[in-house]
Amino acid sequence: MIGGKILLVSVPSINVPVRVFAPGGTEPELSNFTLEFTLDPDAASVRSMRSAYCAEERCFLPSGRPAELVFEFDNPTGSFDQGLVFYRLGSQSFGMTNCSGNACMSSALVACTEGSEVQLAITGRGGIPSQEDSGYPMIGASETLMCDAQAPRITSVSVLDDLESLNVVRENAPAQVRVVVQERNPGATVEVVLEESEEVFIGACAPEGDGQVCVAEVSFGEGPKTEKLTVRVKDVVGHAVEREVSVLVLEYRETDVAPEFFRVDVHADRMKPQSISRPMLAFTNEAGLAYPVYIPFELVALRSGAFPLRVQMRSCTYERDGERVGGGFFSDVRVADPTPRPGEENRIDLAVKGMSGFLL
Incomplete structure (x- = not known):
């Protein structure tokens, strides 16, 4: 008109x-002048509305701090530059703060309970319906957001390389920072910051058991040194939790002469069981089983401050009638704890093949 x-x-x-x-x-x-009018014959509809915090086809909402919301509309001939679009988040009503073309953004702050569902819906305000710039009323729509009100909780942090010794790595070797967290929602990430170089390494989190495990690949550079690092886990809406960890970075040298740092005391007199009966060996042999035997041992440090990173069993022999015989009698020989500490009792686990007529 x-x-x-x-x-x-x-x-x-x-x-x-x-x-x-x-x-x-x-x-x-x-x-005098001429005004050009372009007709808008199409009513606008909502293409999507969501928060800025989405993962695995689900969008989340933080509690007690501003949340960014994104609205996209289908309207080939109209626009929303005037921002005459209103919405309800939970029990509160808001208006758009920034619209351009067929998209609007807004920020809203509400309080919600962890895990609860919060409705996001296009509404009107003061009797004025949400509308595009040409005055067409919007077609209503709603979406459900999940409340994320709690920050993740770090259960444990471990740093390992191929030595598999907790928080002890070789220089210039690829290592892995593994963080176990209590967090129910997907989309969490882990950030590892090295104090010395200020390098930042980013990793992702994935469900495991009742929580999530976050993994980042890290390199610590030259050793020897003690590297301090900060592990920061962020959930999908930005809640963050931190933990500081110290890692021993070892200098690595190759040598043809093995230094004598330890003595191994094997307590053969405490082997269990002390003997295996012929009927038992015959039974395990017929069943295709190996009979378990273990022998306690201790590592004794010969140099102050020396400690092993990993102990492996390379070979094993046994004596029969006073003669040393090859290790074919054992189907499996291993150290129970491959990362022992000096002075702590460990054991050699043996799996004995059934050979009738033999008595330990």
């Missing part, structure tokens, strides 16, 4: 000439 006149048009656009006169409508003419 222009000047009290209703224009009925059937073409996509029209040009309307405008002449401006002084009050009273008398000459002379003050100005």
Whole structure:
């Protein structure tokens, strides 16, 4: 309607000439120009509305701090630059703060309970419906957001390389920072910051058991040194938790002469069991089983401060009738704890093949 006149048009656009006169409508003419109007025949609909915190096709909402919301509309001929779109989040109503073309963004703060569902819906305000710039009312829509009100909780942090010794790594070797966290929602990430170099390594988190495990690949550079690092886990909405860890980075040298750092005391007199009966060996042999035997041993440090990173069994022999025989009698020989500490009792686990007529 222009000047009290209703224009009925059937073409996509029209040009309307405008002449401006002084009050009273008398000459002379003050100005004249032409206005171009493009018709908008389509009502707008919501293509999507979500928070800025989405993972695995689910969007989340933080509690007690501003949440960024994104709205996208389908409207081939219209726009939303005037921002006449209103929405309800939970029990509160809000208006758009930034619209351009067929998209709007807004920020809203609500309080919610961990794990609860919060409704996001297009509404009106003060009797005015949400509408596009041409005045077409919006087609209503709603979406459900999941409340994330709690920060993750770190259960443990371990740093390992191929030595498999907790928080002890070789220089210039690839290592892995593994963080176990209590967090129910997907989308969490881990960030590892090295204090010395200020390098940052990013990793992802994945469900495991009742929580999640976050993994980042890290390199600590030259040793020997003690490297301090900060492990920071962020959940999908940005809650963060940190823990500091110290890692011993060892200098690595190759040598043809093995230094004598330890003595191994094997307590053969405490082997269990002390003997295996012939019927038992015959039974395990027929069943295709190996009979378990273990022998306690201790590592004795010969140099102050020396400790082993890993102990492996390379070979094993046994004596029969006073003669040393090869290790074919054992189907499996291993150290129970491959990362022992000096002075702590460990054991050699033996799996004995059934050989009838043999008595330990």
